Amino acid sequence: MSTQPEHPTLLIPGPIEFDDAVLQSMSHFSESHVGPGFVSTFGETLSMLRKLFQTTNPASQPFVISGSGTLGWDLVAANLVEPGEDVLVLSTGYFSDGFADCLRVYGAQVTELKAPVGGRPQLPEIEKALSEKRYKVLTVTHVDTSTGVLSELQKLSDLVHRVSPDTLIIVDGVCSVACEEIAFDDWKLDGVVTASQKAIGCPAGLSISMFSGRAMEALQKRKAPPASYFGSLKNWTPIMQNYEARKPSYFATPSPQLIHALHTALCQILSKPLAARFARHKEVSDKIKSVVAELGLRQIAGDPNDQAHGMTAFYLPEGVQAAELLPKLAKKGVIFAGGIHREIAPKYVRFGHMGVSVTDPSRGDIDRAIEALRSGLLECGYQQVQKQT
Structure with missing residues (x-):
């Protein structure tokens, strides 16, 4: 009971x-975010995320940053797109539209393919759009929480890699990670952003993401610095790499209690x-x-x-x-x-x-x-x- x-x-x-054990993890005693106990917990958490996203590629990079799912949009817009670059947004509802709005804030030239309410853009029209212009990034909302519309990722990725192989494929997985399959490596995805409070089953407050080697390479090749300080993946990458290697590191203070809860939730998910x-x-x-x-x-x-x-x-x-x-x-x-x-x-x-x-x-x-x-x-x-x- x-x-x-x-x-x-x-x-x-x-x-x-939330499961009782996850909530009980939130009551963990206060500890240093650079102390050995927390460093070990955070490192294990990042490693478990690789299993959840189904990636074994060492070039893939997980991130866990304090913030909501919406922060994931900013991470993509501030780091992977420079002002004036073209982005194709596949729109299936309120949250797809929000991603497009976020990209515009950072100067992206956004083209939206809008589906009728309750539908999703179809592959032929996506292929047509990709054939007409070079897009730096394509975004797709795996499950738009406003409509319950599920987008198909594997065939979409196959299409993008065939028609526009340089385009990065970014997935908003806030309402899909841990309840819908996402085979990060097999489907050749470049980024999935999500949050702690949905199917992962951890209290709200963590922005969780995985980026491919291609995405990380695009980050390094930017002509200008990322358009955010807190949201700069250049600032966060060495932090995440050090924690996963069980080394203390610091850029901005994480939430130890939320990380403990996420660790517990991931242990439960991956036990089966x-x-x-x-x-x-x-x-x-x-x-x-x-x-x-x-x-x-x-x-x-x-x-x-x-x-x-x-x-x-x-x-x-x-x-x-x-x-x-x-x-x-x-x-x-x-x-x-x-x-x-x-x-x-x-x-x-x-x-x-x-x-x-x-x-x-x-x-x-x-x-x-x-x-x-x-x-x-x-x-x-x-x-x-x-x-x-």
Whole structure:
């Protein structure tokens, strides 16, 4: 049984519910960030990230920096793109658009390929765009948290390497790392940025990323210094390399307690095969999506191939408002998220299902949420609960 105080089950697309052992790691006594105990913990954490991202290439470089997932955008924009260089952004929702906005702040010339709400740019149009202009970087949001749209990475990478081999492939994996497969080496990715508080299952506050040897080479070949001081990967690279080599180092103070929590979360994740973890997320996702269909509801991501496995975003039925349904769910001890996509925000809600709520069925989080959704819709006056034909 959990030792946490009784609380509503948090089933939004991040932050998620946290395992007791992870939270207990946060209560670690205060220690020096350059002391031998912490240096060992941080070094092991960086090494474990290589396993999570599935890279054995020594040229790949992990980073763990205090900040939110959004810091990952800044790391890419400030370090891998110089003012005036072209970037192709594949847009699948609110967060893809945010990445584009961040790149513009640093002077990038951004071209956005926008998909209709609930879809993703298709390979032929991506190939056309890549054939028309040389892009320094292509960004793709693996799972856009605003829509639950899952982008396919392997075929996309194959296309980019064939049509525009010098273009760096950067993945926003904030809502995908640790619940969707990311084979960093096999898929020839150049960067994946993520955060601690989603499927990794650690409290918010850490920006986590992995960059390829190609990306690190592009960083070294910059004509101008990175356009950020705290966010300069040139400043952070020797720090990360020293910690992984179990040597104390300093640029800016890390959070020892959060690093301990991340270390615990990664130990739990890697205690079982990653393939089994991804399969479990898919199994639970399929169950939830089946219930959504049985309730006569429609997902934002219409194509099953475009549907994420760590969250489900679905339109509310006619006559039911999120402002009415969400408080009813909260009274039943379940927290869902409202919509944030600018075009459809009032029309849908988001159900996050990743991390410990999925991997530990004894908690009962998912079944409790499904029952709350069924009864909550009935209380809102929605009667259509028969399966769609």
